[in-house]
Amino acid sequence: MNILLTGATGFIGRRLTHALAAKGHKIGLLIRPSSLARAKKTFRDLPNVHFIEADISRNDVVVRVAGTEAILQETDAVIHLAGTYDLAIPLEEAYTNNVIGTQNMVWFAQRLNRLPYFHYISTYAVNSHCQGHVGEDQIDATSKLADHYAQTKLQAESIVRQAAWGPTKVRIYRPGVIVGDSLTGAMDKIDGPYFFFRLFNQMRKWKSLTRRMPFFPIVGRQGAQVPLLPVNILADWLTTMVEKPSAHELRSYHLVSQENLLVENFLRESLKAYSVPLMVRRMPETRLFNPVLPLVGIPREVAPYLYSTASFSREHVDEDFPNLKAPLFSDYLPKLVEGARGLFE
Numbered sequence: 001m002n003i004l005l006t007g008a009t010g011f012i013g014r015r016l017t018h019a020l021a022a023k024g025h026k027i028g029l030l031i032r033p034s035s036l037a038r039a040k041k042t043f044r045d046l047p048n049v050h051f052i053e054a055d056i057s058r059n060d061v062v063v064r065v066a067g068t069e070a071i072l073q074e075t076d077a078v079i080h081l082a083g084t085y086d087l088a089i090p091l092e093e094a095y096t097n098n099v100i101g102t103q104n105m106v107w108f109a110q111r112l113n114r115l116p117y118f119h120y121i122s123t124y125a126v127n128s129h130c131q132g133h134v135g136e137d138q139i140d141a142t143s144k145l146a147d148h149y150a151q152t153k154l155q156a157e158s159i160v161r162q163a164a165w166g167p168t169k170v171r172i173y174r175p176g177v178i179v180g181d182s183l184t185g186a187m188d189k190i191d192g193p194y195f196f197f198r199l200f201n202q203m204r205k206w207k208s209l210t211r212r213m214p215f216f217p218i219v220g221r222q223g224a225q226v227p228l229l230p231v232n233i234l235a236d237w238l239t240t241m242v243e244k245p246s247a248h249e250l251r252s253y254h255l256v257s258q259e260n261l262l263v264e265n266f267l268r269e270s271l272k273a274y275s276v277p278l279m280v281r282r283m284p285e286t287r288l289f290n291p292v293l294p295l296v297g298i299p300r301e302v303a304p305y306l307y308s309t310a311s312f313s314r315e316h317v318d319e320d321f322p323n324l325k326a327p328l329f330s331d332y333l334p335k336l337v338e339g340a341r342g343l344f345e
Helices: 011-021 033-042 069-073 093-109 148-162 194-205 207-212 231-243 263-273 288-294 298-305 315-319 331-344
Strands: 002-006 026-031 050-053 077-080 117-121 133-134 168-177 175-181 216-218 229-232 250-255 280-284 310-312
Touching: 002 011, 002 148, 011 026, 011 231, 026 033, 026 207, 033 050, 050 231, 069 229, 077 093, 077 231, 093 117, 117 207, 117 231, 133 288, 148 168, 168 231, 175 194, 175 231, 194 263, 194 298, 231 250, 250 315, 288 298
Parallel strands: 002 026, 002 077, 026 050, 077 117, 117 168, 133 310, 168 250, 175 229, 216 280
Antiparallel strands: none
């Protein structure tokens, strides 16, 4: 296949590029001119990768067309992964990268002569405010979400859904919380669960303090879940889904584990992995804990996700790709702990 990909230099994009290249696909990477040197160094060992100078903040996207005409006009799939992920991101930056960037990529893809599939990487966070069962087609474009990242990804997904695609089929993927490689533990930044890992890593050194603590308090709602997925599993799943898409005109998928991991169980297993001998005890539901989180190194923006009891359906995934199963959290947690060591030094 001839594939165009944005966001190749990011944490997910690097692994997705290597996964696609390993299958022999010809990949055109849309790279900002300022990132071109780094991209060429990162993918120097992949002969089937080509670089296209592009900037998704521009209406025309491609900065330099010369030499790229063939791959642009013979594209089998566009994968739009680029965007900005940061729960504390300012609104202007989030809107520019996630909404305007997606709108420009939609216009770009619509101008391609023959494009069978457009794949958009959204996020489970567009429905993180929901409670109970969340279907893969569920979306409320009028929702006011807790952070600018989730809000702008919701807007971007709505743009993709409402565009006039003609014969092009559309796929929307909503990954859960992406963590390090399940085999190596490799991770590139402190984020999401790693805020807690950092805290537990420090608590392991505070033995005199932890001995005085009666328990580790858990805030949030009973039944709150954290849909973790290792980055290598995500890259493998996306590769399979791009290679063998269903015949649906529009199809959405929650890329989450088949395991419903409760926040309470995540904390209990993680404390054990960091050798912190504390029980986990649920406290009465209150938002008074929210201002305390930054004092222990956990951003305030994480709090709303601790209150979400949303359970994300995998009905479409299980119907179209029944073999896509993730490893259990307890099985790869030791690798995450090992891979996270360098982040806290």
